[in-house]
Amino acid sequence: MTTPPANLIVVGASAGGVEALRDFVGGLPADLSAAxxxxxxxxxxxPSALASILRRVGTVPVDAAENGEPLVAGRVYTAVPDHHLLVADGRILLSNGPTENGHRPGIDALFRSAAVSWGPRVAGVVLSGTLDDGTAGLTVIRARGGLTAVQDPEDANYPSMPENALAAMDVDLVLPAEKLGRALVEQLRTRTVATPAPVSQLDALEARIDAGERNSTEEVKTMMPASGLICPDCGGPLFTAEPDRRFRCRIGHAWTAEALLLEEHLEVERALWSALRLVQEKRELADRMHAAALDRGQDLLAETYAERGAEHSHTAEVLRRLLGPRSA
Incomplete structure (x- = not known):
């Protein structure tokens, strides 16, 4: 006989996350009453091997999430590729909603969905990873009266995600990953659950977008001010979800400022590499035409091609300096 969970624990990890998740799941108690x-x-x-990896540690059963599956106490459910892992009416929802920071599954999408549906009966956990994924969702969990926990940055292989969460808010627990699970469960058992704060209109809208409700994206432009920035995913205008922190486009793609800055840096780098390739081809073509003109005795034309080749060589050198040592 299966038992519905008393509480919900949602966990997000990125780079270095497999090791952190092994420690976290391995530390969960066998009598876990939460999902x-x-x-x-x-x-x-x-395919993802995460469920089979985590199944080998600890005593709590682990399965890959299935759409529509009811949540059961004492079980761990892992996200599957190319779907957001969400919750609705005590069941799992796998969504193909817009990406967040270029990811699907997205950590913030899970955290936001859990906070909206479960309020103060949610505990959010941010583990090892780069950039600031999880911070926005953990903020919503905290606003709804849920517990917040972060892996000690000194324990994380990649501390950026824990550090960004700690910089954004006061969290309830900061511990090594192997100690977080048991400590979190103990707090869930003993805490007094307060009346949840109302779900903000913005959080409700973003949760609907994460769930794939396409008509909800039209509300983005009415609820969020224009940012003057462009979405790297679709090229459409971005609107401001949180000033200088988070953005969404009309399609629904979501970006934090830190992830957006990195993506734009990568786009510039890709453009520079493309430019370097084209300039090198132009220099090689000028060299060939220079040689052919010399063979025909066309010295003035050969000199023109030589000058063009030199110009292209100079441009290529400038591009290499911009790209750094890897282009040498």
């Missing part, structure tokens, strides 16, 4: 949902940033294509 645990886990998002690790995954490649969009191909």
């Amino acid at each position: 645990v949902l886990v998002v690790l940033h995954l490649p969009r294509r191909g």
Whole structure:
């Protein structure tokens, strides 16, 4: 006989997350009365071995999430590739909603969904990872009266995600990953659950977008001010969800400022590499035409091609300096 969970624990991890998740799941007590949902940033294509990896540690059963599956106490559910892992009416919802920071599954999407549906009966956990994924969702969990926990940055292989969460708010627990699970469960058992704060209109809208409700994206432009920035995913205008912190486009793609800055840096780098390739081809073509003109005795034309080749060589050198040592 299955038992519905008394509480919900949602966990997010990225780079270095497999090791952190092994420690966290291994530390969960056997008599766990909560359900645990886990998002690790995954490649969009191909199977995930995360459930089988975590199944080997600890005593709590672990399964890959299935759409529509009812949540059961004492079980861990892992996200699957190319789907947001969400909750609705005590069941799992796998959504193909817009990406967040280029990811699907997204950590913030899970955290936001749990906070909206479960209010103060949620505990959010941010583990090892780069950038600031999880911070926005953990903020919503805290606003709804849920517990917040972060892996001690000194214990994380990649401390950026824990550090960003700690910089944004006061969290309830900061511990090594192997100690977080048991400590969190103990707090869930003994705490007094307060009346949840109302769900903000913005959080409700974003939760609907994460769930794939396409008509909800039209509300973005009416509820969020224009940012003057462009979405790297679709090229559409971005609107401000949180000033200088988070953005969404009309399609629904979500970006934090830190992730957006990195993506734009990568776009510039890709453009520079493309420019370097084209300039090198132009220099090689000018060299060939210079040689051909010399063979025909066309010295003035050969000199023109030589000058063009020198110009292209100079441009290529400038681009290499911009790209750094890897282009040498």
